[in-house]
Each structure stands twice: as structure tokens, then as C-alpha cells.
Amino acid sequence: MRRTGSRSGAWRRPTPELANQNFGPQRQSPRQDGDPHMTASSALVKETTQGGDQAAFDRLVTLACSIFDTPIIMLSVLDGDRTFFRCNVPISLASMPREQSVSHIVTTMGQDGLLVVEDAAALAPFNADPMVTGPDGIRFYAGAAISTADGRMVGAFSILDTKPRPRPSDQMLDTLKLMAGMAGGILDQTAATRLIDEQLGVLRMAEQMSGVGNWRLDLATRKVSWSEEVYRIHGASPETFDPSYQDAVSFYHPEDREVVRASVKRCIDTGEDYEFKLRLVRADGDERIVISRGMVERDADGRSVAVYGVFQDVTEAETAHARIVVSEARYRMLADGATDIIISYGVDGIVTYVSPSVEASSGKTPAEVIGRPVTDMILPEDVPALAESFRALVRLPVGQSWRGVRYRGVHRNGSVRWFEARTGVIRDDEGLVIGFHDVVRDITETKRLEEELIAARDVAEAAARVKSEFLANMSHELRTPLTSVIGFSGLLKESAELPETERRYAERIATASEALLSVINDILDYSKLEAEAVGLDATAFDPAATARGAAAIVETQCRAKGLGLIVEIADDLPVAIIGDEGRLRQVTLNFLSNAVKFTVSGEIRLDVRRCGGQLRVAVSDSGIGIASEKIAALFERFTQADASTTRVYGGTGLGLAISRRLIELMGGVIGVDSRPGEGSTFWFEIPLVEAEGPAEAAVGEVILLAPGTRILLADDAPANRELMRIILSGWGVELDMVCDGAEAVAAASKGDYDLILMDVHMPVMDGMDAARAIRALNGARASVPILALTANVQPEQIEACARAGMDGHVGKPIHMGDLIGAIAGALTLRRQERRRSGVTVEGSGIPINGSSESACDFNGRSF
Secondary structure (H helix, E strand, C coil), X not given: CEEECCCCCCCCCCCHHHCCCECCCCCCCCCCCCCHHHHHHHHHHHHHHHCCCHHHHHHHHHHHHHHHCCCEEEEEEEECCEEEEEECCCCXXXXXXXXXXXXXXXXXXXXXXXXXXXXXXXXXXXXXXXHHHCCCCCCEEEEEEEECCCCCEEEEEEEEECCCCCCCCHHHHHHHHHHHHHHHHHHHHHHHHHHHHHHHHHHHHHHHHHCEEEEEEECCCCEEEECHHHHHHHCCCCCCCCCEHHHHHHCECCCCHHHHHHHHHHHHHHCXXXXXXXXXXXXXXXXXXXXXEEEEEECCCCCEXXXXXXXXXXXXXXXXXXXXXXXXXHHHHHHHHCCCEEEEEECCCEEEEECCCHHHHHCCCHHHHCCCEHHHHCCHHHHHHHHHHHHHHHHCCCCCCCCCEEEEEECCCCCEEEEEEEEEEXXXXXXXXXXXXXXXXXXXXXXXXXXXHHHHHHHHHHHHHHHHHHHHHHHHHHHHHHHHHHHHHHHHHHCCCCCHHHHHHHHHHHHHHHHHHHHHHHHHHHHHHHCCCCCCCCEEECHHHHHHHHHHHHHHHHHHHCCEEEEEECCCCCCCEEECHHHHHHHHHHHHHHHHHHCCCCEEEEEEEEECCEEEEEEEECCCCCCHHHHCCCCCCCCCCCXXXXXXXXXXXXXXXXXXXXXXXXXXEEEEEECCCCCEEEEEXXXXXXXXXXXXXXXXXXXXXXXXXXXXXXXXXXXHHHHHHHHHHCCCCEEEEECCHHHHHHHHHHCXXXXXXXXXCCCCCCHHHHHHHHHCCCHHHHHCCEEEEECCCCHHHHHHHHHCCCCEEEECCCCHHHHHHHHHHHHHHHHHXXXXXXXXXXCCCECCCCCCCCCCEECCEEC
16 A cells, blocks of 8 residues: 555555554444535535536546546545445445544545555455455545545545556546546535525525525527516416516506606616516406515626616505505694694604694694693693593503593684593503504583583572472471361361361361372372472282272262262282382372362262283263363373363362372373363373282281370470370370470480470471480480470471481371381380390380371381
């Protein structure tokens, strides 16, 4: 073996580095990572021997075989810690460890490195290698180092034979090194091609992502080269279409083609770059908008040889831009023409846009506002509250609505204006706030109207309070004397010693006083309805029993006038329904009372039945009837069919108006059918809601008061005190009487009373202040039951009594049954409470007769 470092090198003995070398590939071990350049080299040899440059390698192998007349030509490439092989004959292994390969020794000899083994069988350690000792083993080897253009040793180009051969001549070895150089050139060319392919791949990817393609026009051939993206933009395929210059121009819209030709010609003649944005008609007929940029390419002599450039489809961008332009124009048109102020500003509060309408509300032009802090338009006192509102707005989840804010601003002329702003938050793609836009409305006039409405409301509420106080006073002033009239007339009627004539007089007084009381109640009822202060009490009741009870009230009047009274109850009427029994009785009784009033002879009929899902109540009479033109006004307040009837029959004209409002509150309808001289039928229908069970039957009870019951009466009216003394003395009550609230407090603080009857309107100290003072006493005297004797029967007045500490009330005029029932109920409740607390109780009011509707429920006590 000789190792030659130059053309005239001498023969030498094998060096120690050859001691452990294998001649060729024997076994394959896993590839390990190494020098990245080496890794690239193995990829290159693979591409060279199997890829597009395989023909060049084949020619090189054929040439080497013919020159050296050897059967085996091998190309080996070092890659990391391994050596890879490509050979013109089949080999069992493709690689082996780098340090064990002969090629490794070759690459360490430099660019002119050369290794020759004339007979491997005669040279250790090769003579023990299976590749040598086996059948057709390798006997001869000559290899030259392969280097790349940058001087790296990447492998060896070798010739091998199965027979020993003498050392080739220096000329032949130079040829071998030349062929190794040619192999290096092929590898360099493959690497360059590979790099170009990679760059082209990146370029194609970039073109696809950006939508920008490249093109080139060869001026000599008039042929056009397009990149894949340009083909895609035109809707053409590179496999089926090879465009010429005329073909390329023909894709443009007919109206734009001349612009293309002129731009290209000017570029060729003057060298001036060009750019245009024109319409392109794709192969499928779709019209696109494209941008083309071009520049001239010149040869060494400065002659134009080509035009090249880039090509981009901007249809979507142009469409979006057009929409933005239209939208902005529309927005500006709306903003500039709107009476509301449109403001945009950044997170720093500096105004970037404001609509012209700002001048009308602030006296400032848009130019004076833009670039200034938005707070310049806000009254300084309102800025802190607005700042807090904005912080709350920013914290709101995206998409959640905001109610907006009101604030004040100062006009250039010094006047204060009111504004209402609805603010939108502008966020970037990551959700960060980058600005705000406001729609601001000048609400100065609205604010003025609101203040006027508030003032008007206050005036109306004050008027309502005055009206309520007037009604309360009127009720008190009328009911107080009526208490005596009704009370004493009742006592007279019950007197066994009263002559018949005087008894008749007493009955007429009682009848007249009850009529007067009815008028007062009508006025108060209508006032409550107008104020929408009437509530409905929904309970279960028997509609048939309610109807019969209403009829029983007018039965005596019918008998006195010789009128028949017929009550018809349908068989399918439910035994119990849900509704306000008291109000239904009130309306039914109004119909019946009117029928009795306006009927001279004949009969009155009350009909109650189910009508689908409605309860229908109708009262028919044989009275004077009503003209059709008068019917529409019947249910208006203070109205009767004929003004003269008011004088003949009496009445306020409120009864039907009250009835209509009550029925409408119940969700029903009310009406009348009538003809003059033929009588009338008044009716109403309300939704029928059946109760789950029968209504509870009322239990008749008689009330007894325990003898010796001590009661304190406070009333400034002597007649009322006398009446109460007469009524209560018959029940064995020990009664003390005072004239005002102050005396009542003094008496209550000294005496142990079972109950106090307290008039509300009294001199010195009224009943409510007296009740509060008594509740403030020490000991058991502070808890004595207090019943209000009051003509104030409005709900708010009764509630005021409860707040003052009273336990219930008895309305004036006072009926004996109501009074005794309320007293007995209060006493019984107190004694029950005292028993539960362990206090010994002597005597009791024993309820044996149900109290009437005048007894009220205060503070959880039901009488």
C-alpha cells in the first residue's frame, strides 16, 4: 500500500491509523446526530444518486469504468459519525461507523488526498476482513478525496476490483482525483439546486400567504413566465396554459388594456418602474381587482432584455375598503347632520372627532373641541361622578349594555346645559380599551320639562293632600253629628214607651240620616276610586247567599211600595267563588236600590247565573225606563237620566259611576238595557273563579261584656259622650269620660282601664298624639287596648291610627253592634295574651255575636 500526498509521492508502509480500518460497509448501526454540514452531505449524495442529478452521476461512473477498467465505482460521504455509500453494484449495507471506514482516512489527507491498496489480501488488517476474504472479495482499492466548493472534505470517490492490481500510473491517479473533483462539483450543483428549490418553496408559500405572485416578460421571445400564485389569480393552470405577452394583456378588462400596454412600453423605453391597479377578468369570468408592479432588466450593455415584477389580487381588500369608505361617508353624513353630538376620544381623554352639532349646544366649533380633553365640555362639579361611571363601564363584560349618564356643561354664552351621553367602548383584538365614542344629546329642554312635571306633580300631590284632608274633615264634621242623630233615633225606636206617631217620626229621622250617610259614603268611595286607593279583598263566598242578602235589605222598601221582589238563582251556580264579596254586594245593592227608587208599580227581579266563564248579575224592574240617548251618560259621575229625576227621586248620581269603576277593577263589564216606559235591566259580568271548597258559613253570636268592665271615653262632642254613656251603661260598663286627648293621657296614667275609646279629632291634644303618649307610659297602663272612634274612614287615615298605636277603630256614625263587637274582641284578645304571659285575669268579654264589617284589623289583631 502506498499513501500519496502529491503527484510524486513515495510508497510507504501502512500507518497505525489503518490498523483498525474496514475496507468497506459491513454492518449498519443507528445514525447519530453530528456535524450539520455532514448531515447535509448525506442528503446531497442521496439526491445525487437517486434524484434529478442521477444521470450526471451515471455518466461519471460510466466514464470511470471505461478509463480504469474496474467493475466497481463507489461514492462515499461522511455524515456525523457514519459513512454512507452509493455504488454502481448492489451492496449489502448502506453505511458504517465513520472511524472504521477507509474513506475517513482519505478525507484526512487534504484536497489532494489519495489512498491506494494494491492487494488487500496481502496487507493487514484488511486480509482478515470478510469483505476481502469472502467470495469475490475486494482486493484492489484506490480512492481520492471529494471536497466541496467551500473546501470541506465530505467523502471519497473510489475504484475497486475483486482482483489485485498494480498501482495506477500518476496520470491515472490524477484522473481519479479529477473525477473526485467532478463528484464534488455534482454535489455542489445538487446543493445549489436543493437550496434554490427550498427558496422557491418558501417563495411559493410566501406568495400563497400574501396573495402576491411574480412574473417575467422576455422581450426577445415575448414569452411570459408566471409563478404559481399568478396562475391562481388568473384562474389558469401551468400544466395547460403557457401565456404570451398578448395572452397576459387579454386577461385585463377591455377598458384597461391600453393602460397595461402603455405602462409596459414606457418601462421598456425609459427604464421607469410602473404600478397600476386595474380590473382583471379571470378564466372563469370572475372579475377581480389586481395591482401589478414592474421594472426593467438590462444586460451588461444596458439593453432592456426583460420586464419583471409582482402581481397581487386586492379584490377583497378593495371591497372592504370600499365598504369602509361608504360606511365612513354614511357615518359622517349622519354624524354631521345629526342633532345629537357624536364624540370620539382616546383613553387619554383627548377628543379625536366631534360632529358639527357640538356648536349648537356648546357654542364651540369642532376645531375648538378636537385635540382638547373631553372634560372641557363638562361642568367641573360633575367630572368626578362621570369618572367613576366610566370606570364602572370599562369593568362591564363585553357586550353588556350601559344605561348612560347625565351631566352638565357650560355654553360659551355662560348658560348651563344638560346632556345625556351613551358611551361605547372601543377595544382592540385582545380586548384592551383603546378609546371611547359617545352619542350625546342636549336634554336641557327635556330637563326643564321634567322639573316642571316634578313641580306639577308636587302641586298635584299637595292638592291631593288638601283634598284628602278636606274629605277627612268633611267626613268628621258630617259623621260626628250623624253619630248622635242615628244613635239617638235608634234609641227612640227601641223605646217601648214611645207613642206610635213619635215612633214614626223617629223612623223617618233614622231613614233620612241613613240616606245622608249613604251620600257621604258615595262621595268618599268615588274619591278613593279616583285616587286608585281602592283595593279588592279576594275571599271565598257563596254568590247565592250574597245575592239573597242584598235582596233582603230592600225587601222592606219593596213591601212598603207594594212591589214584588223575585230572586232567581241558577241551578248551575257554584256554591263558592273567589272575589270581593263586599264590593259585589255594594254594586248589586246599588242596582236594587235604584230599581226600588224608580219603580212605582210592578216587580223587581234579581237574576244570578253562570254565563260561560263569567258570573252575571242582572236587576230588572218595571219602572220608568231610560231613553237610548241618555244611557251612555248613566255611568258618569253626578249623572242621572233626567235632571228632573234628581229632584223627584233624589240621589247624588255617583252610585252607578262607583259601580262601573268597581266592576272594571274586577276585570268585568257593566251595562244597561232599557226603553222608556218599559223598565230597565242593569247588569254586570265578572270573571268567575270557583273556590276549591265551600265558603265558610257565618256563625251568629251574641256579645256579652263582663259587668264592671272599666272603659275610658275621650270625645269632645257632649252629645256623643251622652250617647256612648247610654249605650254602654246597658252593658254594665263602668265608664269614665274626658273631653280631649290631654285629659285622656292624664286619666290613663292614673287609672287601670280595660279599654280606651279615643276620638281622633279633639282640641288641646288629638287622639293620635294621646295614643302615642299612652303607649309611652310605664307598666301595664301602656298596653291598654285603644279603639279609635273616628269619622276618618279613608284607608290612609285608618293606617295612621294604627301607626299611632291604636288597636282598631269603630267608624262614625257608630252602630251599637259594631261598637260592642269591637270592644268585646279587643278585651278578649288582651285577656288571651295576658293568660299566655301568666297574668291572672278576672272577668272577660265573651263574644257571642259576630262583629260587623266596621271592625278593623290593626297590628295583627282581628276583631
